[in-house]
Amino acid sequence: MTRAIMIQGAGSNVGKSMLVAGLARAFHRRGLSVAPFKPQNMSNNAAVTCDGGEIGRAQALQARAAGREPHTDMNPILLKPETDTGAQVIVQGQRYATLRARDYAQAKPQLLAPALESFFRLCATADLVLIEGAGSPAEINLRTGDIANMGFAAAAGLPVILVGDIDRGGVIAQIVGTQAVLPPCDAGRIRGFAVNKFRGDVRLFDEGVNEIEKRTGWPSLGVVPWFDQAWRLPAEDVIDIRSSAGGRFKIAVPRLSRIANFDDLDPLSAEPGISVEIVDPGHPLPGDADLVLIPGSKSTMGDLMHFRAQGWDIDLTAHVRRGGHVMGICGGYQMLGREISDPGGIEGPPGTVQGLGHLDVTTVMRPEKRLALTQATYVPTGDAVSGYEIHLGDTTGQDCARAWLSVDGRPEGAASPSGRVRGCYLHGLFGADAFRAAVLSEMGGHSDLDYAGSVETALDALADHLGEHMALTTLLEMSEQPKART
Template identity: 80%
Template sequence: MTRAIMIQGAGSNVGKSMLVAGLARALTRRGLSVAPFKPQNMSNNAAVTEDGGEIGRAQALQARAAGRAPHTDMNPVLLKPETDTGAQVIVQGQRFATLRAADYARAKPQLLAPALESFRRLAATADMVVVEGAGSPAEINLRAGDIANMGFAEAAGLPVVLVGDIDRGGVIAQIVGTQTILPPADAGRIRAFAINKFRGDTRLFDSGLAEITARTGWPSVGVVSWFEDAWRLPAEDVIDIRSTPGGPFKVAVPRLQRIANFDDLDPLASEPGVSVDIVEPGRALPGDADLVLIPGSKATISDLAHFRAQGWDIDLQAHLRRGGNVLGVCGGYQMLGREIADPEGLEGPPGRVDGLGLLDVRTVMRPAKRLALTQAVYRPTGDTVQGYEIHLGETTGPDSAHAWLDVDGRAEGAASPDGRVRGCYLHGLFGSDRFRAAYLSRLGAQSDLCYDTSVEATLDALAAHLEAYMDLDRLVSLAGPSG
């Protein structure tokens, strides 16, 4: 019989995604077949699945931790913000609609059925399903029609473990306050609590645990010490992107407002000889950068206007005059061209804008989204590159004659005649060790990292960390039969 348990947070960014990944690896190492699941996620950092859809990157990492291929059933509803008030809605891997927040609230009830369908289909393949909530169940203003937290737990009959973040302070109030504000039926679904991100000797919080248990009646399943190597795992949320000091080779990355699919940065940040500098709005691109990497975007034309508003277009010209290099990936690639046209208004009002003009190519947005796991060949060396494509646009022009990748027999990407400005649609390419080494070597840097080995070792270390700081036997005993 398949069992399941749901990990919810007393707030956003308490570390739910990392805990579920660690639990998936720990329970897998105990011999269980484990499947991760998140009914609703909000992220522009998506992963492409083998069944031809997209899910949140955190669920892809959790699948990896469980030794499974990512599948659209692991995250049946994915919200991809395009503006401050609207998002593209992905259901079971495919585009469902683009909705404003108020419209999505009205649409939520019809999304519970596919979420439950995916959950039950996934549960049929596993001994244990570890379900991740979104945000916090204490947001009771969102309870009507909820499919992310208690609404889904109720529909699927799931027991819940509530996680608090002690690093931000007030963790006793987080846990006790959540019980106080929840409707009794929802509070009754919570079987235990855990504390995450503790710095120092966890025994110092023993009296805090006693206070929480006395006030809520819930037992603790652990106080999880701060996991120092969390940064080595692929980041899901834009707020998790941070500068990473390393070696002398500096990669500058402008933080776009709608930055998307930024997993290209994770292998570079892990390189001992590379420093990744995330350039915040209002700050100039650093003059000592060796490479400026313009990442993907969920709203390319809007982010291009934002890029110019920061003066980064002027900084980029100065960077090239100093002999620097530029790489644009997906939306960043489109920005580097001469023109971006969106005749059907797929990412905003219909129209066209001038690009940065550093590549002699033009992009036209098309309704059909390309979603594909891709194996490419890096032309200069013949090395195989694993990656994925997730984009709307078609980009063509004279500089496409300088393509530097081959994908299934077709040329991919473009480069300036001197090779210092390059772009492509292939995400995740820096995860391929031989390509990353060759690319960095061309720019005068050295690669000393086996990235996949590093991620696997970090997942194993995270699992051991949770075994040390959580009562996993109790947590497993609390899991109930999947609904």
């Protein structure tokens, strides 16, 4: 019999994704078949799945923690913001529509059915399904048509654990206030609470726990201290990207306004000999950078304008003139070319814009999105590279004759005559240890990190951490067999 339980937050960014990953690893190690699930996610940091779709990268990490391959059923509704008021809507791994926020609110009731379909299909494969909410159920203005929190919990018959974030302060008000504003039918789904991100001696919050229990009637499942190894795990979203101080080799990464699929940075940030500097808008690209890495973008042409508005195009030209290295991945690759053409108006009004001009290539946007898990070879050394492609557009030009990757015999990428400027469509390539070591060595850096091993070690440490500070057996006992609402 499959059991399930939903982890919801008393606010946004309380650490739900990491808690689900740690719980998935902990229960997987107990011998249970565990599956993660998030009915609705909003992120431009996507992962390509084994069934040829895309899901939020947080669910891909949770699947890894559970010893599973990522599947589109784990995140059936994915919102990928394209503007401040609109997003591309992915349903069960494939593009459904691009909708403004108001239009999406009207479409949500139609999306509950595929979300439930994916959920119950996933339930058929697992002993325990751990469901992650989005934002907070306390946003009762969003309750009508909700498919992310209590609306989904009610539709699937799920018990809920509420998590508060003490690092921000006011955690008692977060949890008690959530109960106060919820309708009784929703509040009645909550079986207990946990407090996350505590710094210091957790016993100092004993009185706070007692106060929450007294005011809500919910039992505590634990106070979880700050997890110091969190930085070793792949970042979930753009707000989690941070500069990392390491060794003398410096990589500068401009923070694009629609940055996407930035998991390419995770292995580099984990390197002890590498310093990764995230350059915020309004700040120049550092003149002492060894490599400028331009990441992917959900809106390449818009982010190219953003890039120029910061003066980064001038900084990049100076960097190249000084003999610095440049790498563009996906959208960053397209920006490095001579021009980008969008005849069908996929990213906005139809037209053509001038690129940064550091690669002799041009890109034409196409309506068909390429989604693929990809095995490649690094041409200079023959090292194997595993990654994924998730992009619109075809890129051609003279510098493609210096392709530095080979995918099933097909050349991929482009390089300038000097070899110091490169681009490609393959995400995730820095996760390959041999490739990463070879490329960094060519640029004057060094690597001896087992990246995959470091992620596994961090997931095990997270499971141990939760095992020490949360009542996992009680949580498991609180899980129930899901039952669709009739």
